[in-house]
Amino acid sequence: YVFQLLDDRRRRMPPGPIPLPIIGNLLDVARELPHRSLARLARCHGPLMTVRLGTLVTIVASSPSTAREVLQTHNCSLTGRSPPDAWLALGHAANSVFILPPGQRWRTLRRIGTEHLLSARQLDGKRLRPLLRGAVLDLVRRVSELAAVAAPVEVGHAAFAAVMDLQWRAMFSAGLDGAAARVLQEASRESVKLSLKPNVSDFFPAFATADLQGMRRRFARVVAVVYRLIDEQIDRRMLDRRGAAGGCSPARVEKDLLDVMLDMSERGKDDGAVTVNRDVIRTFLTDIFLATVDTISTTIEWAMAELLQHPDSMRKLQEELRRVLGSKADVEHSDIDRLPYLRAVIMETLRLHPVVPLVPNEAEETVEIMGHAVPKGCTVLVNLWAVHRDAGAWPEPDRFTPERFLLRLQEAGFLGTTEFQFIPFSAGRRVCLGLQLATRMVHAMLGSLLHRFEWTLPQEVKENGIDMSENLGLTMVMATPLQAIANSA
C-alpha cells in the first residue's frame, strides 16, 4: 500500500484517506451512510478525493466546482456506468437505462421515454394531463378517508400508492386492482431498497459469483414480481392488438408507452438501429416505474417532515395557497408560477434531502481535473448531498430555510443547475429523465395536501420529535416513515 500511495502520487491522483490493505477505506466509509461519511472525509481531504472501496478506486467530487468539472467540463468522458452486481439479476443491467453505457441503446431508450411519456409536451397533453390531476385527487381522497376516522396518515405510503397508480395508467392505460397494487407496492419498495445497498460483490468483484450477501438473489426475487405484472400487461395488450388487427376488437385511439414500444418491436427496430424486443420493453418499463414511485413520494414525505418541524414555514405556505388558489380545491401545474413559496419549500427540501444523493459514473478515459488525474476505469462519484451542504455556497447549510430560494427564484427560475450548487436532478448527459414529471407531481401533490388539510403530529411523535434519520437504497428515504394527522381545512 505504501507503493500504491507513492504510485497514486506519481500519477497525480487526488489526495484521500490512507487505505488499509485489502479493504482500502471501507471502514472509514461504512461508519455512516456513504454520502455522509464521504462528505466528512472530503472536509479533511478536499473536494476532489480518492477513496478505495475494496479494490474499487473511486474519485469523489463534493463541491459545486468539482461537480461542474464532472457533470459539465469533462462530462463526455465521465458518464460510463458499471452495473452494480445485484442488477445483473435476470439480465436487468443489459437493457437498463440506469446502467447502460452512453451508447446508441441508452440514447434510444432515453429518447423513447422523453418523446412518448416524460416531455413537458406529453405531460401537458390531452392524454396525460387528466391522469396527473387524477393522481392528485386520488391522494387527497386517500388522506380524506384517514382524516375522517382520525387515523394517522403515512404520508410517503399514501403518495407512493397514488403515484404508482398514475404511472401504471400512464404506461398501460389500465388501473391496478387492490391485490395487484399491494403486491406491486411491496415488490417495488423492496427492489428500490435493495438496488444500491453496499455489496461485497461490488467492492471485491473476484468474489461476485458467490453473491456472499445474497443481494443478487434477493433483487432477482423482487424484480421478478414487477416483471410478472408487467408481462401480464404486455401479453394482454398483444392479444388486444391481434384482435384489433383481425377486426374482432376496436383499435386503441390514444397510444400509450406500451403501444409505442410494441409498434417498434413489430417493426423490429425503433427509428434508429436498436432492436426493441420484449426484454428491452420489460426492462425499460420496470426502470421507469421504479424511478417514479419512490422519488416523488419520498420528496413529498421529506417536505412534510420539514414543514411539521417548521410551523412558520407551514403557515406561510398555507397562507400563500389560500391567497392564490382561493376556493380552488387542488394545485395544478398551471398554478405553480404563482406559488413561489411552494417552489422554495420544495427546492429547500431537495437541497437538504436529495433523493439520489450519490451519482455513480465511470471514467471512460483519463481526464485531468484541477491538476489531478482521474484515471480511465475508476468510479467517479458526485456527492450531491455534500454539494448541497457546501458551506461556501450555502450559509447555515444544515438549516431548513426556504426563503434562501425566494430571491434566486426571482432571478433565475426553478432549477439554476448552471451554478452547480443545486443539482438535485444532476446535470449533463445523464441528467434525470423524469425531471418534468417529478416537478409537476411534487408541487401538485404537496401543494394540494397543504391546501386541503391542517397537519399535526401524533402525540407520541410530538413528544419524541420526528426521526429524521435516513436509509439509502436506490433513493434516500426516511428510516422511520413519517406519520401525521390530517384534518380537513
Ligand code: HEM
Ligand atoms: C424528486 C424526484 C427525482 C429526483 C430528485 C431525481 C434525481 C435523479 C438523479 C440525481 C439522477 C442521476 C443522474 C446522473 O446519473 O447524473 C437520476 C437519474 C434518472 N432518473 Fe430521476 N429523479 C427524480 C424522479 C424521477 C422520475 C419521476 C423519473 C421517471 C421516469 C426518473 C427517471 C430517471 C432515470 C431514467 C434516470 C437515469 C438516467 C440515465 O442514467 O441516463 N427520475 N434522477
